[in-house]
Amino acid sequence: MAKNEVPDWLNNSLWSCRTPQQPLTPSIESEDTNRSSVNLPVPMPPPAVIRAEPRPEIVSPLNSSSNLHSDDENGSATISSTEDISRQDQLSQELSRKIIDMVEVRRLASQGVPDGAGIRATVWKLLLGYLPTERALWPTELAKKRSQYKQFKEELLMNPSEIARRLEKSATLENDGTGTDIEGKGVLSRSEVTQGEHPLSLGKSSIWNQFFQDTEIIEQIDRDVKRTHPDLHFFSGDTPFAKSNQDALRIILIIFAKLNPGIRYVQGMNEILAPLFYVFRNDPNEEDAANAEADTFFCFVELLSEFRDHFCQQLDNSVVGIRSTITRLSQLLKEHDEELWRHLEVTTNVNPQFYAFRWITLLLTQEFNFADSHFIWDTLLSDPEGPQETLLRICCAMLIIVRRRLLAGDFTSNLKLLQNYPSTNISHLLYVANKLRVKSAG
Amino acid sequence: MVLVLALGDLHIPHRAADLPEKFKSMLVPGKIQHVICTGNLCIKEVHDYLKTLCPDLHITRGEYDEEARYPETKTLMIGQFKLGLCHGHQIIPWGDLDSLAMLQRQLDVDILVTGHTHQFTAYKHEAGVVINPGSATGAYSSITYDVNPSFVLMDIDALRVVVYVYELIDGEVKVDKIDFKKTTQNAN
Numbered sequence: 001m002a003k004n005e006v007p008d009w010l011n012n013s014l015w016s017c018r019t020p021q022q023p024l025t026p027s028i029e030s031e032d033t034n035r036s037s038v039n040l041p042v043p044m045p046p047p048a049v050i051r052a053e054p055r056p057e058i059v060s061p062l063n064s065s066s067n068l069h070s071d072d073e074n075g076s077a078t079i080s081s082t083e084d085i086s087r088q089d090q091l092s093q094e095l096s097r098k099i100i101d102m103v104e105v106r107r108l109a110s111q112g113v114p115d116g117a118g119i120r121a122t123v124w125k126l127l128l129g130y131l132p133t134e135r136a137l138w139p140t141e142l143a144k145k146r147s148q149y150k151q152f153k154e155e156l157l158m159n160p161s162e163i164a165r166r167l168e169k170s171a172t173l174e175n176d177g178t179g180t181d182i183e184g185k186g187v188l189s190r191s192e193v194t195q196g197e198h199p200l201s202l203g204k205s206s207i208w209n210q211f212f213q214d215t216e217i218i219e220q221i222d223r224d225v226k227r228t229h230p231d232l233h234f235f236s237g238d239t240p241f242a243k244s245n246q247d248a249l250r251i252i253l254i255i256f257a258k259l260n261p262g263i264r265y266v267q268g269m270n271e272i273l274a275p276l277f278y279v280f281r282n283d284p285n286e287e288d289a290a291n292a293e294a295d296t297f298f299c300f301v302e303l304l305s306e307f308r309d310h311f312c313q314q315l316d317n318s319v320v321g322i323r324s325t326i327t328r329l330s331q332l333l334k335e336h337d338e339e340l341w342r343h344l345e346v347t348t349n350v351n352p353q354f355y356a357f358r359w360i361t362l363l364l365t366q367e368f369n370f371a372d373s374h375f376i377w378d379t380l381l382s383d384p385e386g387p388q389e390t391l392l393r394i395c396c397a398m399l400i401i402v403r404r405r406l407l408a409g410d411f412t413s414n415l416k417l418l419q420n421y422p423s424t425n426i427s428h429l430l431y432v433a434n435k436l437r438v439k440s441a442g
Numbered sequence: 443m444v445l446v447l448a449l450g451d452l453h454i455p456h457r458a459a460d461l462p463e464k465f466k467s468m469l470v471p472g473k474i475q476h477v478i479c480t481g482n483l484c485i486k487e488v489h490d491y492l493k494t495l496c497p498d499l500h501i502t503r504g505e506y507d508e509e510a511r512y513p514e515t516k517t518l519m520i521g522q523f524k525l526g527l528c529h530g531h532q533i534i535p536w537g538d539l540d541s542l543a544m545l546q547r548q549l550d551v552d553i554l555v556t557g558h559t560h561q562f563t564a565y566k567h568e569a570g571v572v573i574n575p576g577s578a579t580g581a582y583s584s585i586t587y588d589v590n591p592s593f594v595l596m597d598i599d600a601l602r603v604v605v606y607v608y609e610l611i612d613g614e615v616k617v618d619k620i621d622f623k624k625t626t627q628n629a630n
Contacts, residue, residue: 161443161599168621185539188564188571190607193617198606199445199595200468212473 088114100133109382112375121283127381128302149294156258160207217265221253224270248293266311271362273300306387310361326356332396336436340403348411355418359395367421375426397433444521449593450480450557451577454488458579462591464615471495480557481529482506504529517549521598526551530558539565542572562592564620
């Protein structure tokens with residue numbers, strides 16, 4: 001879209017949420033300006049510290065159709081520009097080294113991983129620590145992890161009859177198949193059942209009882225998996241492809257729930273899993289794509305380990321729980337934009353829990369369309385400060401970007417806005433988020 | 443892994459008031475896929491109770507049942523097994539293996555479940571297996587007063603059946619199990 005169409009009131013200091021005179025360009029690396037809000041026309045610059053260059057946004061077709069809300073920006077869908085290609089090349093080059101320099105990869109990835117070369121899957125695996133930095137070790141590591149996952153599947157997905165059968169088989173090897181065939185005549189021999197291992201057992205240690213308890217969780221997982229991203233053909237629909245993807249999601253979540261009895265399954269984990277699986281499954285490398293399920297499982301565990309306290313209900317009110325994280329977001333907003341903070345929390349009484357809960361627990365997957373959330377996750381995963389800090393900064397940036405509308409709105413309209421966050425230029429969002437870091441550092 | 447509950451001869455309210463407490467606490471809905479009942483419930487309330495355990499309920503008529511419309515015999519297919527159901531007061535001598543085997547060949551089933559004797563038994567012969575789940579309430583029978591409450595839970599898994607026998611002896615629930623496999627292509 002042409003850059004001239006942006007109204008000029010967009011083009012002023014409100015974006016930078018502090019005094020407009022500050023020249024921000026010098027303090028930021030040159031690459032960052034590439035992600036700046038593109039369409040600000042050159043002639044109107046006053047605070048426009050943001051260079052107006054036709055920004056090479058690596059925007060997916062979905063984002064380019066972002067509608068022109070009153071204060072949204074257009075995503076310019078220039079698919080390949082020189083900066084993009086160069087970043088893609090740089091990344092590919094980095095990834096092909098013998099020993100990968102993680103600092104460099106993080107730096108490049110934090111600006112967004114270009115879609116072109118299909119390297120996102122590998123980058124994410126590196127960022128989550130699934131692949132070691134030494135390239136030569138990759139085949140052995142992958143093989144080891146994948147076989148471990150296969151073992152998990154075999155052990156944990158057995159139903160109790162099979163488990164009982166296996167136990168018996170190992171116990172009585174001399175009997176031919178531990179079962180009498182139906183031949184001959186006479187009373188069938190009875191054997192005593194040990195330790196209450198019968199299907200109606202109510203004992204806590206009984207495998208049957210555990211099985212029936214797990215069944216409830218499995219039903220919940222099943223329901224959620226069926227509802228994941230109903231608009232994407234990858235996940236929903238009747239094709240065998242979609243079904244196999246749903247099955248993979250389901251199995252990953254079931255195994256996670258069984259391996260983590262403390263946290264089990266909580267609604268929402270499916271949303272965090274979906275982008276991971278999608279990216280890995282669409283890896284152009286066929287072997288990796290075929291093993292996407294195993295890889296996704298381990299990366300999911302890794303990603304969730306940072307955020308698992310948010311899912312534990314008992315920890316809600318503790319220092320690590322979701323409430324305290326939301327409070328931190330609130331503090332961050334207060335630090336950077338006191339006026340907005342005051343208006344939101346004091347004047348209009350919009351409790352951050354109403355909107356930030358979903359933002360934070362689901363890592364912003366529900367606020368933006370699917371492709372955009374991949375970009376956000378690029379930054380989230382690659383930031384050296386850690387995903388949680390980055391997430392808070394991005395949430396804060398989300399609030400600041402729509403501050404005009406928030407300041408003008410009352411409780412209802414603000415809540416409505418924040419719960420249905422308007423689509424924005426992702427690069428601009430990430431740019432503002434990045435600036436928040438620079439500010440608090442200085 | 444299909445769980446099938448087999449019980450019968452409750453004789454509620456005439457000879458017993460209710461199932462034993464320990465049995466009732468174990469029988470919760472959601473675990474069992476089929477219930478087969480040999481008969482002599484005797485009243486509709488018991489039918490409703492069994493229906494809450496599992497919607498798939500099969501009953502045959504016992505001589506004291508107040509509901510006249512249960513069939514005399516029933517056959518059903520669960521997994522790879524054909525099950526036959528009959529109360530057993532029709533087969534004389536009561537509880538005789540050979541006569542029951544005749545009924546089994548007549549119905550052409552792998553597992554025949556009958557009652558009436560109020561004693562748990564499990565026999566096998568060439569044509570298949572005969573199981574008597576006994577009386578779930580421990581009601582006295584036409585033959586004897588000395589009856590322990592018992593019922594049977596079958597775990598049918600492809601070609602293998604594990605039969606769990608639950609008996610209430612001296613106030614304690616004892617569970618035994620019996621294992622058997624069906625040879626494939628058993629075209630008896």
